[in-house]
Amino acid sequence: MRDLKFFKIMGEKVPCLGMGTWRIGGGFLSPDYSMDREWIAVLRRGLELGMTLIDTAEVYGGGHAEELVGEAIKGFPRDEIFIVSKVWPDNATRKGVLKATKASVKRLGTYIDLYLLHWPAEGVPICETMKAMEELVDKGLVRHIGLSNFEVKEIEKARNCLSKVDIAAVQNRHSLMYRRYEKDVIPYCAREGMMFMSYTPLEKGLLARDRFLAEIGEKYGKTAAQVALNWLICIEPVVAIPKAARLSHLEENAGAMGWRLSREDWELISRKFRQYLY
Numbered sequence: 001m002r003d004l005k006f007f008k009i010m011g012e013k014v015p016c017l018g019m020g021t022w023r024i025g026g027g028f029l030s031p032d033y034s035m036d037r038e039w040i041a042v043l044r045r046g047l048e049l050g051m052t053l054i055d056t057a058e059v060y061g062g063g064h065a066e067e068l069v070g071e072a073i074k075g076f077p078r079d080e081i082f083i084v085s086k087v088w089p090d091n092a093t094r095k096g097v098l099k100a101t102k103a104s105v106k107r108l109g110t111y112i113d114l115y116l117l118h119w120p121a122e123g124v125p126i127c128e129t130m131k132a133m134e135e136l137v138d139k140g141l142v143r144h145i146g147l148s149n150f151e152v153k154e155i156e157k158a159r160n161c162l163s164k165v166d167i168a169a170v171q172n173r174h175s176l177m178y179r180r181y182e183k184d185v186i187p188y189c190a191r192e193g194m195m196f197m198s199y200t201p202l203e204k205g206l207l208a209r210d211r212f213l214a215e216i217g218e219k220y221g222k223t224a225a226q227v228a229l230n231w232l233i234c235i236e237p238v239v240a241i242p243k244a245a246r247l248s249h250l251e252e253n254a255g256a257m258g259w260r261l262s263r264e265d266w267e268l269i270s271r272k273f274r275q276y277l278y
């Protein structure tokens with residue numbers, strides 16, 4: 001049975017539950033500074049509660065999300081935090097990747113633990129991007145590399161371009177209401193020793209209002225959101241990254257760790273949401 005607290009990526013431990021940052025610090029390419037204090041406080045609380053994996057991207061808030069992450073981690077031991085960031089496909093050329101990474105590292109004020117290509121890039125050969133990402137590891141700007149929104153065939157193509165490092169993680173959409181990757185990408189990652197990061201794991205909060213999950217949760221003294229997240233992290237090699245800008249949500253989500261749904265309940269939930277496998 002998998003350890004529901006930590007996942008081992010390339011031999012090191014990361015928590016099974018991290019923090020997303022989409023819409024913390026603004027929207028797509030547009031910064032918002034109005035709630036910086038609150039956002040930093042939420043991220044810091046998450047770190048205290050053991051959600052030491054933080055997912056961000058250069059496009060979130062036009063880079064401001066990365067700046068907030070950089071602020072939030074101050075004073076925490078850097079080697080106990082795992083920062084994930086992403087390069088947007090518009091910057092997928094070698095030159096673009098190197099420039100984008102330097103800018104992200106500057107905003108974060110630190111190296112990146114895992115750097116992902118955010119989406120497959122049209123018009124740039126995947127090997128150009130992958131080789132540039134390998135260079136980043138050589139330069140010490142990035143520790144591991146990975147892919148986001150990729151199918152198995154595309155992952156294999158990307159891996160074939162690499163000669164020094166391998167893909168450490170894949171981040172795709174995955175929740176009880178979005179399960180198509182359970183058929184291919186997730187088992188592939190499990191087999192190949194890669195982490196699978198489930199994004200939008202609460203379906204933007206919809207699953208937190210699910211009555212069936214709330215009923216199951218009553219047995220454990222847990223909420224629907226906690227059940228939805230626990231269900232995900234029971235799957236090897238899933239690490240879920242819910243986003244919470246509200247402190248109450250953040251604290252509730254942290255309570256999805258440290259306990260486990262019974263096998264029977266896990267299967268019952270799986271059957272209830274089976275239509276989302278297709």
Ligand SMILES: NC(=O)c1ccc[n+]([C@@H]2O[C@H](COP(=O)([O-])OP(=O)(O)OC[C@H]3O[C@@H](n4cnc5c(N)ncnc54)[C@H](OP(=O)(O)O)[C@@H]3O)[C@@H](O)[C@H]2O)c1
Nearest residue numbers: 020021022199200201202203204205208242243244245246
């Ligand atoms: N790689 C990609 O292409 C990609 C795409 C999308 C997302 N992501 C990453 O994945 C992260 C998570 O995905 P997401 O932000 O799309 O969706 P999500 O985590 O499924 O949902 C976030 C929404 O749910 C609410 N929420 C959080 N916890 C809750 C709780 N316990 N009860 C009720 N509502 C709750 C949040 O409200 P409040 O904020 O008001 O607390 C927010 O509105 C993102 O932040 C981002 O880091 C990656």
